[in-house]
Amino acid sequence: MPIITVDLFEGRSREQREAFAKAVTEAAVQTLKAPLDHTWVIFRDHKKTNWAMGGSLCDK
Amino acid sequence: MPIITVDLFEGRSREQREAFAKAVTEAAVQTLKAPLDHTWVIFRDHKKTNWAMGGSLCDK
Amino acid sequence: MPIITVDLFEGRSREQREAFAKAVTEAAVQTLKAPLDHTWVIFRDHKKTNWAMGGSLCDK
Amino acid sequence: MPIITVDLFEGRSREQREAFAKAVTEAAVQTLKAPLDHTWVIFRDHKKTNWAMGGSLCDK
Amino acid sequence: MPIITVDLFEGRSREQREAFAKAVTEAAVQTLKAPLDHTWVIFRDHKKTNWAMGGSLCDK
Amino acid sequence: MPIITVDLFEGRSREQREAFAKAVTEAAVQTLKAPLDHTWVIFRDHKKTNWAMGGSLCDK
Numbered sequence: 083m084p085i086i087t088v089d090l091f092e093g094r095s096r097e098q099r100e101a102f103a104k105a106v107t108e109a110a111v112q113t114l115k116a117p118l119d120h121t122w123v124i125f126r127d128h129k130k131t132n133w134a135m136g137g138s139l140c141d142k
Numbered sequence: 143m144p145i146i147t148v149d150l151f152e153g154r155s156r157e158q159r160e161a162f163a164k165a166v167t168e169a170a171v172q173t174l175k176a177p178l179d180h181t182w183v184i185f186r187d188h189k190k191t192n193w194a195m196g197g198s199l200c201d202k
Numbered sequence: 203m204p205i206i207t208v209d210l211f212e213g214r215s216r217e218q219r220e221a222f223a224k225a226v227t228e229a230a231v232q233t234l235k236a237p238l239d240h241t242w243v244i245f246r247d248h249k250k251t252n253w254a255m256g257g258s259l260c261d262k
Numbered sequence: 263m264p265i266i267t268v269d270l271f272e273g274r275s276r277e278q279r280e281a282f283a284k285a286v287t288e289a290a291v292q293t294l295k296a297p298l299d300h301t302w303v304i305f306r307d308h309k310k311t312n313w314a315m316g317g318s319l320c321d322k
Numbered sequence: 323m324p325i326i327t328v329d330l331f332e333g334r335s336r337e338q339r340e341a342f343a344k345a346v347t348e349a350a351v352q353t354l355k356a357p358l359d360h361t362w363v364i365f366r367d368h369k370k371t372n373w374a375m376g377g378s379l380c381d382k
Numbered sequence: 383m384p385i386i387t388v389d390l391f392e393g394r395s396r397e398q399r400e401a402f403a404k405a406v407t408e409a410a411v412q413t414l415k416a417p418l419d420h421t422w423v424i425f426r427d428h429k430k431t432n433w434a435m436g437g438s439l440c441d442k
Contacts, residue, residue: 083389083390083391083428083433084388084389084390084391085325085362085388085389085390086386086387086388086389086406087386087387087388087389088384088385088386088387089184089383089384089385089386089387090383090384090385090414090416091383091384094414096311096319098413098414098415099311099312099314099319100314100318100319101409101413102409102410102413102414103314103317103318103319104314104317104318105405105406105409105413106386106405106406106409107314107316107317108317109401109402109405109406109409110402113398113401113402113405114390114394114398114402115398116390118316118317119315119316121315121316121317122313122314122315122325123313123314124269124308124312124313124314125312125313126308126312127312128184128186128383131156131159132159132184132185132186132187133182133183133184133185133383134159134160134163134164134167134182134183134184135179135181135182136167136178136179136181137163137164137167137168137178137181138160138163138164139156139159139160139163143209143210143211143248143253144208144209144210144211145208145209145210145385145422146206146207146208146209146226147206147207147208147209148204148205148206148207149203149204149205149206149207149304150203150204150205150234150236151203151204154234158233158234158235161229161233162229162230162233162234165225165226165229165233166206166225166226166229169221169222169225169226169229170222173218173221173222173225174210174214174218174222175218176210182385188203188304188306191276191279192279192304192305192306192307193203193302193303193304193305194279194280194283194284194287194302194303194304195299195301195302196287196298196299196301197283197284197287197288197298197301198280198283198284199276199279199280199283205265205302209424216371216379219371219372219374219379220374220378220379223374223377223378223379224374224377224378227374227376227377228377238376238377239375239376241375241376241377242265242373242374242375243373243374244329244368244372244373244374245372245373246368246372247372248424248426251396251399252399252424252425252426252427253422253423253424253425254399254400254403254404254407254422254423254424255419255421255422256407256418256419256421257403257404257407257408257418257421258400258403258404259396259399259400259403263329263330263331263368263373264328264329264330264331265328265329265330266326266327266328266329266346267326267327267328267329268324268325268326268327269323269324269325269326269327270323270324270325270354270356271323271324274354278353278354278355281349281353282349282350282353282354285345285346285349285353286326286345286346286349289341289342289345289346289349290342293338293341293342293345294330294334294338294342295338296330308323313323336431336439339431339432339434339439340434340438340439343434343437343438343439344434344437344438347434347436347437348437358436358437359435359436361435361436361437362433362434362435363433363434364389364428364432364433364434365432365433366428366432367432
């Protein structure tokens with residue numbers, strides 16, 4: 083533990099994901115006292131046509 | 143809040159997803175007193191070969 | 203399928219959850235052509251101290 | 263219930279998934295006293311570039 | 323990886339959960355070629371009043 | 383979007399969660415170009431008796 087899951091719109095680059103994973107992992111180790119190797123970050127990409135806010139799909 | 147996640151088989155049309163998101167959002171606002179803009183609906187499409195019931199994959 | 207998961211703040215009554223589950227299930231059957239018995243709705247209650255928006259916990 | 267969700271790297275064959283779903287379902291029925299037809303297993307495939315351990319993406 | 327999440331009704335004993343975790347982990351190692359130490363199983367207990375099937379809460 | 387879900391063992395203090403949520407949110411805004419108000423962080427606490435690694439529950 084911990085498992086940090088990120089649900090977001092598709093389209094982020096590998097560099098963005100790597101930078102984010104690194105920052106989140108450092109924060110987990112420092113503030114949550116998480117073990118480094120057991121800090122997992124999973125990105126789940128979503129199409130805007132699969133995400134609605136306020137009742138409307140976000141692809142409009 | 144709330145976040146309403148829908149795990150279902152792939153293949154629903156945009157119209158179906160939009161109609162469902164709208165109906166669910168209205169129900170959330172009316173029955174759960176959820177704020178409209180903060181009611182998010184996320185569809186996660188699954189292949190039938192990735193879903194098993196009773197021990198058998200659903201693509202049979 | 204489908205599985206409809208609702209992440210929300212704790213505190214909704216049984217009546218609210220039942221009404222919401224009923225409305226969502228009807229919408230799933232009508233718009234997504236989901237089978238009635240296989241439409242499952244799961245509520246996950248969260249404390250406001252476990253949910254942050256914009257970097258601040260929601261219990262303030 | 264129960265719903266058993268498996269987050270793993272993409273690339274497992276249909277045979278592997280079917281064998282795993284069968285084994286997990288049998289274990290659920292025997293040890294958890296789960297009803298067979300209501301034991302659902304969902305596989306969610308992830309790219310290694312979407313999964314980080316220890317702050318580094320797993321595609322390296 | 324993998325992460326195996328089990329959503330189920332509350333009430334299973336520690337012995338049941340341990341036996342199930344062991345069986346699932348063995349199946350993951352054998353059929354999915356998962357590394358033993360990186361096979362994580364998480365149980366999420368749900369009250370029957372938080373789970374609906376066919377539009378009715380399961381606590382009836 | 384994004385929704386950042388943190389599955390971890392119970393026992394972290396409010397200060398730890400707030401510091402982590404703040405750090406993660408800042409990283410999301412800077413590296414993922416996420417909108418501040420739409421960056422949600424949800425903590426899900428788990429008992430060690432509900433989490434297994436390598437086939438054994440973590441409460442041992």
